[in-house]
Structures are given as structure tokens and as C-alpha cells.
Amino acid sequence: MPFYCDYCLAKYIIITGGVLSSVGKGTVAASIGMLLKRRNIRITVVKVDPYINVDAGTMNPYMHGEVFVTEDGAETDLDLGHYERFIGINVTKYNNITAGKVYFEVINKERKGEYLGQTVQIIPHVTREIISMIKKAGEVSNADVVIVEIGGTVGDIESLPFLEAVRQMKLDEENNLVFVHVALAPYMKVTGELKTKPLQHSVQELRRIGIQPDLIIVRSEVALDQESRNKIALFTNVKPSFIFSSYDVATPYEVPLVLENQGISEKIMKMLDIPKTDANLDDWVNFVSSLKDGDREVNIVLIGKYTKLKDTYMSIREALIHASASLHIKPKLVWVESTDLEDNDEKLKEIMDKADGVIVLPGFGARGTEGKIKAIKYVRENNIPFLGICFGFQLAVVEFARDVLSLKDANSTEINPSTTYPVITMLDDQKRVVQVGGTMRLGSQKIILKEGSIANKIYGSKVIYERHRHRYEVNPEYVDALQKAGLVISGVSENGLVEFIELPNKKFFVATQAHPEFKSRPMSPSPLYVSFLKASMGKDL
Structure with missing residues (x-):
């Protein structure tokens, strides 16, 4: 009882x-x-x-x-x-x-x-x-x-x-x-x-x-x-x-x-x-046995600006652990400080050539952003499975705008407020915020997925809820140009904010403004992280 x-x-x-x-x-x-x-x-x-x-x-x-x-x-x-x-x-x-x-x-x-x-x-x-x-x-x-x-x-x-x-x-x-x-x-x-x-x-x-x-x-x-x-x-x-x-x-x-x-x-x-x-x-x-008995090692490169303290990305690390247990694999996590990639093309190539999959991690501020953008460009051009989370999602948009749309100065207004092409800009309701504590777009938010998209297939649903933590968004003024150039916007909020992007002609190129890792559990891993690891193994979704 x-x-x-x-x-x-x-x-x-x-x-x-x-x-x-x-x-x-x-x-x-x-x-x-x-x-x-x-x-x-x-x-x-x-x-x-x-x-x-x-x-x-x-x-x-x-x-x-x-x-x-x-x-x-x-x-x-x-x-x-x-x-x-x-x-x-x-x-x-x-x-x-x-x-x-x-x-x-x-x-x-x-x-x-x-x-x-x-x-x-x-x-x-x-x-x-x-x-x-x-x-x-x-x-x-x-x-x-x-x-x-x-x-x-x-x-x-x-x-x-x-x-x-x-x-x-x-x-x-x-x-x-x-x-x-x-x-x-x-x-x-x-x-x-x-x-x-x-x-x-x-x-x-x-x-x-x-x-x-x-x-x-x-x-x-x-x-x-x-x-x-x-x-x-x-x-x-x-x-x-x-x-x-x-x-x-x-x-x-x-x-x-x-x-x-x-x-x-x-x-x-x-x-x-x-x-x-x-x-x-x-x-x-x-579950514990699965963590120990994985029969295949997969090299996952995680690129961020706080990688010297792994606890900064604890939920992402745990989401990968949950997903790997469900697939009976052992993820080898390679932590890379994004600032180390900014002026070192040889190191970038050396790291990426050993990567089965790459995650560009969340973060705030200008430091290390160009290193992340270089990494995103490399994985996109070399067809390495890629997952972008929050800031990683925003920088994937910046990289695409710069290289594919030829908007060379494209950036986020968080990084360069005077950029000629602000493809990432502050949310409208954030412009009125005075206090910084507890005022971001936070918590569970509804996301509507495009039917037939990779994100739709991953989640098996047209409507999902994921947690968020951000002040900036994809600038609506550039959405049409991004889509015409081949970037698929596969998820939006109820009021039209871009939530998911993807490139369908790649092994796996998906990024989200959300933080799906916060909802991952040992026996119910995040579908997005499971799918990313599958792609990193060379498997179909």
C-alpha cells in the first residue's frame, strides 16, 4: 500500500x-x-x-x-x-x-x-x-x-x-x-x-x-x-x-x-x-550496468567557454550519459575551450578529424564566440554530426548568414551591438527589462515542430515543451533570407520565435534555442541527444 x-x-x-x-x-x-x-x-x-x-x-x-x-x-x-x-x-x-x-x-x-x-x-x-x-x-x-x-x-x-x-x-x-x-x-x-x-x-x-x-x-x-x-x-x-x-x-x-x-x-x-x-x-x-557495459566508444567534442569546469555543463553531460546507456555505447567526451580555436586552424582540424560528433555549448558574452563559429563552419562543410544548444544555436545562424548568405559582418547584437547584419537580436520584451536577475525567457515553453522535419521525426510529435534560458532570438527580418538559402526552420514558438533549425542534406545538423538536457532522465533520455548520438555512430534516426 x-x-x-x-x-x-x-x-x-x-x-x-x-x-x-x-x-x-x-x-x-x-x-x-x-x-x-x-x-x-x-x-x-x-x-x-x-x-x-x-x-x-x-x-x-x-x-x-x-x-x-x-x-x-x-x-x-x-x-x-x-x-x-x-x-x-x-x-x-x-x-x-x-x-x-x-x-x-x-x-x-x-x-x-x-x-x-x-x-x-x-x-x-x-x-x-x-x-x-x-x-x-x-x-x-x-x-x-x-x-x-x-x-x-x-x-x-x-x-x-x-x-x-x-x-x-x-x-x-x-x-x-x-x-x-x-x-x-x-x-x-x-x-x-x-x-x-x-x-x-x-x-x-x-x-x-x-x-x-x-x-x-x-x-x-x-x-x-x-x-x-x-x-x-x-x-x-x-x-x-x-x-x-x-x-x-x-x-x-x-x-x-x-x-x-x-x-x-x-x-x-x-x-x-x-x-x-x-x-x-x-x-x-x-541502467547502471548499461553505463559500464557499452560496447562501442564514440568521440564527442564539446566546444564551450567554461570547459575548465565541467560542472558548468552538467546537464548536457548527464543527457549524453542517459542517451548513451539507451544505445549501449560509451561516449568519450572531449572538452575544448573555444578561445583555443580562434587562432589555431591546425588544432581545429586535429580535433575535428577525431570527432564522431560535435556539440557547441551554451554561454554568454563575446569571449570565445569566433572559435565556436569556426568550429560550426568546419562541421557544416565537412558533414560532421552537429548539435547546437542555445548560444550554439544562435552562432550556427550567424555562421550560416556569414558564409552562405555572404553577410560577412553578420553577428548577434549581444556580441556586436553595431553589426551591419544583426541576425540575432534581443527579444522585444527583454528591451524593457531593467533588472537582470530572473528576467530572461525562462522555463518550459511550447514549441511547434514543422511536419516532416528532422526535429519532428526525433520527437515523434508536432508540439513539444522544452525549457529555455535566453534573452536573444533569431531576428525575424532575416528569416526569409535564411530559409531561401537552405536553412530549415523546423520549430517555432507560439508567437513565431525560431526554436529549431536544421540542414536536411547533412548527416545531422540540428540546433535549438531550448535546453532539452534539463528534462533528460536515466530511463527517459532526451530524444534530441539520443538522435545526435545515433548520427555520431553512423546510424539513421
């Missing part, structure tokens, strides 16, 4: 991290969420980010990685992508709480007079707002269990209000709230032992501020041995059976299986008084 209990209070799993950042809290949160959802428990996951930015939309990718866009158009932390991919849910703007959002709301209330007569303070006003936002996320999604990942590392000054808020929650929720602490235990190869002291100190810091973890997940290079488990238990006041090992594996998609084999779901459900049920994980096991 499902656990659904419309009259019950929501239950909470609070996940904290220790020793260092990027320890894997997001993967742990997503893994626990997946394991519980497979037991018919309604799940939502909240990511708490202690930075003062209202959202991730205005951050440099090198500072924070990918900006993940939700169906409702929120620009969020990349961990929300983990949640959607692992659990199979669509999160919303309520699932990413930042310090900026919290303080913005508190200050607005103070200005409206809602705190009249009071001195507005971190405790209780800010902590109450945090608790309210966490509970709101659960209410909006009608969740039985709300998993809350607290960003940062225990001991960071920025995280203290959030840790204090969840400490207060425990007083009210009692047995409806469980604390899970994820911390690193370094492995010393010279001596062949795990060092647990840093983890012990992170738990001590948690306990100092009033939080006693109920479960500990030890991140380490190798599996946790019993001696180390016992030592951790002794110094953290957590029983050995409630200490779990999350060791290095070939793919993050293995983590749920690693934790489940140690019985983590059963422990959490018992602590939260959730009736025990079984989960069928056969499809997940098969």
Missing part, C-alpha cells in the same frame, strides 16, 4: 556536510529521495544555499557551476538537477532557498510593517522565515517527506542561521525529523588507512550548535571498514549500524544502490515511522 497520508504531517530529512565542500551531499540527497520514492512515498527535495544572491542566475559558471532551470522558470543550484534526474520529479522555485531570498523576504516584511514594535533579528525572524520556506516547499508539492540539503560545510559562518533553523524544527517535529551528516574520511594510501578525525570534528561542531546527527554517511575513497566505523561511533554518539559508507564508484548513479545494500532506506523509514515497503530497483540496476 502507498504511504500517501493526506492527513499526516510531513516528515523531514535534513542533510548536512562536513570537512569540505562538494563532499557529495547532493548525490546523497537525490539517492535517498529516489529510494524512498520507489516505495510510493511522495518526495520533494529542498536545496538551501547560504549565499546572499537571490538565485544562481547572475553567477559566473566558474564560481558556481551550471545554472539549472526548472519547469516554472527558476534559475537554481545544479543540485536540483540531481534531484530531478535521480528521483524523477519536477522541482519548482520553492525548492531552492537562498540567504538572499530569506533576507529579501524579511526586509520586505519589515518595510510593510509586519514586525512593528519589534527589533528584527536573526533569531527568531530570519530562522522563522527559513522554516516557513522549507514547509512551503513541502506543501506546494504535497510531499510526505521533505529532504533538505543544507549547502556549504558545517562551521561556515554563512550556514549558521540555516542550521539554527533546522535545530529549532527538530524541537517541533520531534520524531518526524531525521538528521543525516555527510562527511569525508581521507584515505592515506601510504599507510592504507582511513582517517576519521576530520569527520569527528565536524560532528563535534554540529553538536556544539545543538544538532546530533541520527545517521552518518562517510565519504571516502575506499569502503569503510568495521574498525573505522566503530571509532566514528565512539566519538560521535551514533551507533555503528547507523553509519553508512559512500565510497568512490564508477558513476554517481551507483550511489543509491551502494546505500540501499547497507539498508539505509529501512533505517530512515523506521526512524520516521513510515510503514516498510519494498522497492523494485531492477531498471536502475540495468
Whole structure:
């Protein structure tokens, strides 16, 4: 029987991290969420980010990685992508709480007079707002269990209000709230032992501020041995059976299986008084096996301007992984910085000659654009399978206009505001925008595909919905000329914005203004990425 209990209070799993950042809290949160959802428990996951930015939309990718866009158009932390991919849910703007959002709301209330007569303070006003936002996320999604990942590392000054808020929650929720602490235990190869002291100190810091973890997940290079488990238990006041090992594996998609084999779901459900049920994980096991057992390697070149930090393009990388599993192949991803191609034709040819397929990645700004345009020209002329995403789509139009239409100065007004031929220009409604945060064309948008086009065949539908994040579009004044020159406009929005272009006489030359990678899932990969990989293998769509 499902656990659904419309009259019950929501239950909470609070996940904290220790020793260092990027320890894997997001993967742990997503893994626990997946394991519980497979037991018919309604799940939502909240990511708490202690930075003062209202959202991730205005951050440099090198500072924070990918900006993940939700169906409702929120620009969020990349961990929300983990949640959607692992659990199979669509999160919303309520699932990413930042310090900026919290303080913005508190200050607005103070200005409206809602705190009249009071001195507005971190405790209780800010902590109450945090608790309210966490509970709101659960209410909006009608969740039985709300998993809350607290960003940062225990001991960071920025995280203290959030840790204090969840400490207060425990007083009210009692047995409806469980604390899970994820911390690193370094492995010393010279001596062949795990060092647990840093983890012990992170738990001590948690306990100092009033939080006693109920479960500990030890991140380490190798599996946790019993001696180390016992030592951790002794110094953290957590029983050995409630200490779990999350060791290095070939793919993050293995983590749920690693934790489940140690019985983590059963422990959490018992602590939260959730009736025990079984989960069928056969499809997940098969998916993980497919990732390891691919029988053919395909070289995919990814050209972008932030490739030194792969997390900038996390959803695209994961979409390729999902698609490759469905085709039983192993994609070899070759990351190329577009600036390196601008004045180096030999390097361009060397890279392209080894490519089975090329993706020109999203991005903003002038840096590296000419390198991307050179790459697009090369793949178009040499008939190499090509996929352009967002900015890659726009630059494909620029390249076509320059080379085929002979509009040598063609460009985007984002790159050159005074270009003679602005084939890419700002959306009309963007020209009135004053604030830059959260004001792009965002979220799920309707796309109408041209019947009989490659895009139509890929999706098997005339109407699709994909997520977007952009301010610029193909200039309507050049649409007729582009089409007469042979560029097929195969997808448009309801109000006529160009969404897909393609060249039907090529092995695969498709580009889209959308971001289909945001909706890709392990068991339901994006059709566009599957088709691109098929073409890169030399197969028909």
C-alpha cells in the first residue's frame, strides 16, 4: 500500500556536510529521495544555499557551476538537477532557498510593517522565515517527506542561521525529523588507512550548535571498514549500524544502490515511522550496468567557454550519459575551450578529424564566440554530426548568414551591438527589462515542430515543451533570407520565435534555442541527444 497520508504531517530529512565542500551531499540527497520514492512515498527535495544572491542566475559558471532551470522558470543550484534526474520529479522555485531570498523576504516584511514594535533579528525572524520556506516547499508539492540539503560545510559562518533553523524544527517535529551528516574520511594510501578525525570534528561542531546527527554517511575513497566505523561511533554518539559508507564508484548513479545494500532506506523509514515497503530497483540496476557495459566508444567534442569546469555543463553531460546507456555505447567526451580555436586552424582540424560528433555549448558574452563559429563552419562543410544548444544555436545562424548568405559582418547584437547584419537580436520584451536577475525567457515553453522535419521525426510529435534560458532570438527580418538559402526552420514558438533549425542534406545538423538536457532522465533520455548520438555512430534516426 502507498504511504500517501493526506492527513499526516510531513516528515523531514535534513542533510548536512562536513570537512569540505562538494563532499557529495547532493548525490546523497537525490539517492535517498529516489529510494524512498520507489516505495510510493511522495518526495520533494529542498536545496538551501547560504549565499546572499537571490538565485544562481547572475553567477559566473566558474564560481558556481551550471545554472539549472526548472519547469516554472527558476534559475537554481545544479543540485536540483540531481534531484530531478535521480528521483524523477519536477522541482519548482520553492525548492531552492537562498540567504538572499530569506533576507529579501524579511526586509520586505519589515518595510510593510509586519514586525512593528519589534527589533528584527536573526533569531527568531530570519530562522522563522527559513522554516516557513522549507514547509512551503513541502506543501506546494504535497510531499510526505521533505529532504533538505543544507549547502556549504558545517562551521561556515554563512550556514549558521540555516542550521539554527533546522535545530529549532527538530524541537517541533520531534520524531518526524531525521538528521543525516555527510562527511569525508581521507584515505592515506601510504599507510592504507582511513582517517576519521576530520569527520569527528565536524560532528563535534554540529553538536556544539545543538544538532546530533541520527545517521552518518562517510565519504571516502575506499569502503569503510568495521574498525573505522566503530571509532566514528565512539566519538560521535551514533551507533555503528547507523553509519553508512559512500565510497568512490564508477558513476554517481551507483550511489543509491551502494546505500540501499547497507539498508539505509529501512533505517530512515523506521526512524520516521513510515510503514516498510519494498522497492523494485531492477531498471536502475540495468541502467547502471548499461553505463559500464557499452560496447562501442564514440568521440564527442564539446566546444564551450567554461570547459575548465565541467560542472558548468552538467546537464548536457548527464543527457549524453542517459542517451548513451539507451544505445549501449560509451561516449568519450572531449572538452575544448573555444578561445583555443580562434587562432589555431591546425588544432581545429586535429580535433575535428577525431570527432564522431560535435556539440557547441551554451554561454554568454563575446569571449570565445569566433572559435565556436569556426568550429560550426568546419562541421557544416565537412558533414560532421552537429548539435547546437542555445548560444550554439544562435552562432550556427550567424555562421550560416556569414558564409552562405555572404553577410560577412553578420553577428548577434549581444556580441556586436553595431553589426551591419544583426541576425540575432534581443527579444522585444527583454528591451524593457531593467533588472537582470530572473528576467530572461525562462522555463518550459511550447514549441511547434514543422511536419516532416528532422526535429519532428526525433520527437515523434508536432508540439513539444522544452525549457529555455535566453534573452536573444533569431531576428525575424532575416528569416526569409535564411530559409531561401537552405536553412530549415523546423520549430517555432507560439508567437513565431525560431526554436529549431536544421540542414536536411547533412548527416545531422540540428540546433535549438531550448535546453532539452534539463528534462533528460536515466530511463527517459532526451530524444534530441539520443538522435545526435545515433548520427555520431553512423546510424539513421
